[in-house]
Amino acid sequence: MASLSEYDFSCPVCHEIFKNPILLSCSHSFCKECLQQFWRTKKTQECPVCRRRSSKHYPPVNLALKNLCESFLKERNERRSSGSEEICSLHSEKLKLFCLEDKQLVCVVCMNSQKHVNHTFRPIDEVIPSYKEELNTALKSLQKKLKHNERMKGEFEKTVEHIKSQAEHTERQIKQQFEKLHQFLRDEEEATITALREEEEQKKQMMKEKLEEMNRHISALSHTIKDTEEMMKASDVCFLKEFPVSMERVQISSQPDPQTPSGALIHVPRYLGNLPFRVWKKMQDIVQNKEGESEGEINGAGIESEGEEGTGSDGSEEALDRARIGAADEEGEQISTEEIDMWTEETSDREGVLMTGSGPTSAQGPTPPRRNPKRNRHPPIKLSLESQVVKLESDLQKIERGRKVWLKAKNKRSSRALHAP
Structure with a gap:
């Protein structure tokens, strides 16, 4: 044994x-x-x-x-x-003194040996209080560290639950957006949710590994504290004999406090940012093939064909797209898509213009897609080239007004954040 x-x-x-x-x-x-x-x-x-x-x-x-x-x-x-006095293994004398330089128990013969020349010695009962105080200070530090680790464990557990809540909330948002699209978009919905689930599992697995590491750390600290407390209750000789090892063990256990890892939460904008526009871009080739059968007509598809990528240098198309999906500021607030859509519909009704399809691409740049609940209810209407140009100019004006509305709302939100207590 x-x-x-x-x-x-x-x-x-x-x-x-x-x-x-x-x-x-x-x-x-x-x-x-x-x-x-x-x-x-x-x-x-x-x-x-x-x-x-x-x-x-x-x-x-x-x-x-x-x-x-x-x-x-x-x-x-x-x-x-056991309270019995230890015997020196070299000289078979009782261990009555403590060498301050070597930090070990010695007998009277050891004190006069060549090994301990010019060393300082103290009786055992004199060094016990100071060493106990030193070890007790280190023990208190470990106890504080244990409490901190337990609090961090609770934070990690909350983070795991928050990741799950984030994933569920993000999935609901993804489904709400995909429900507004055609059945063709179901595959995109499934692919996006799969990516979200993979990240959720990755982040949850990362936090579970952190929790397991934290449990091991807490167990090791608890074990060290328990053994140290038991050694404090031991006899003086036994205490001094095991003191260097115990002190070294306490110092080894004093590792840096764990912190919440960076990048632990799900990157929500990766899935929700510009989602309708990105999916619309993937559908563009299919939509253009259908539009080729009735070129120059408004077919009620609610999507206007886009010319060469990069047209429209004023950035208004991008502004409307950002306004449609809601732009998040640093605090995570959003302009709702319902407000932007309501503003667009009111503007269209006020000007007597309702976009129901797509025409030929003009030099002034493409028009972003519009969702039209009345698609395919009316027969196609032939438009002359002049009327199409007028309509495109009107649409560009509405896009610019939409950009101004979005910028105004964003500035107002930033102003509220600056003046918030």
């Missing part, structure tokens, strides 16, 4: 002495409570070490290991609680 260390009796999950150890089919042993808690977080019953799936739902108790752990704990407690 003396040749075995505490590591040989430590659970790989909690890093403490085994409590009611159970044996898996892969020959790895764990505390019963640790394994059950690990399995509750997994979909399959696998080994925490080798990831091999367990063939039994209720693994047997490892009686041999359980008895060894109990004997080890009993022997360790007896050794620590």
Whole structure:
């Protein structure tokens, strides 16, 4: 038993002495409570070490290991609680002094040896208070770190729930936008949601790994604190004998405080930013093929054919597109698409103009697509080239007004944010 260390009796999950150890089919042993808690977080019953799936739902108790752990704990407690004075292994004298330079117990003969020339010695009872105070200070620091880690664990758990909530909320928004499109867009909806789910699983897996790391860190700190507290209660000789090792262990455990990892949350704009416009661009070739059958007519499709990419240098088309999907400022506020659509419809009614299809591309640039609830209800209307040019000029004016409305709303929102308490 003396040749075995505490590591040989430590659970790989909690890093403490085994409590009611159970044996898996892969020959790895764990505390019963640790394994059950690990399995509750997994979909399959696998080994925490080798990831091999367990063939039994209720693994047997490892009686041999359980008895060894109990004997080890009993022997360790007896050794620590013993008040007998230690004997010098070199001179068979009682250890009565403490060398301040080497930080070890010595006997009277050791004090006069060549090894301790010009060293300073103190009686054991004189050095005990100062070293206990030093270790107690380090212990308090570890206790604060443990509390901080527990708080961070709670924050990580909340982050996991927030990621799930974000994913659900984003999925609802994606579905709401895809419902406004043609059945052709269902494939795009499925592809976008799949990408979202992959990122959700990636981010959740990242946070789960952080939580597992945090659990291991907390277990290690708890174990160090527990052992240090037990050593504080031991006899003076035993305390001083184990003090250097314990102090080194405490200092090793004092690692930097964990922080919430960057990029942990789902990048929502990746899925919602300009979504209708991006999908519309993918549909453009199909729409143009249909428009080729009735060139020069307004066919009620609600999408106007676009010329060479990059036309319209004034940026008004991009402004209307941003206004349609809602632009998010730094605080995450949005201009609702319903407000922009309502403004567009009111402007069209006021001017007596209703876009119902697409005409030939003019030199002044393409017109963004409009959703028309009355599509295909009226027969196509022949438009002369002159009337089409007039209509395009009118549309460009409406786009510019839409851009001004959007900029005004954004500036108003920024002003409120600056004056907010």
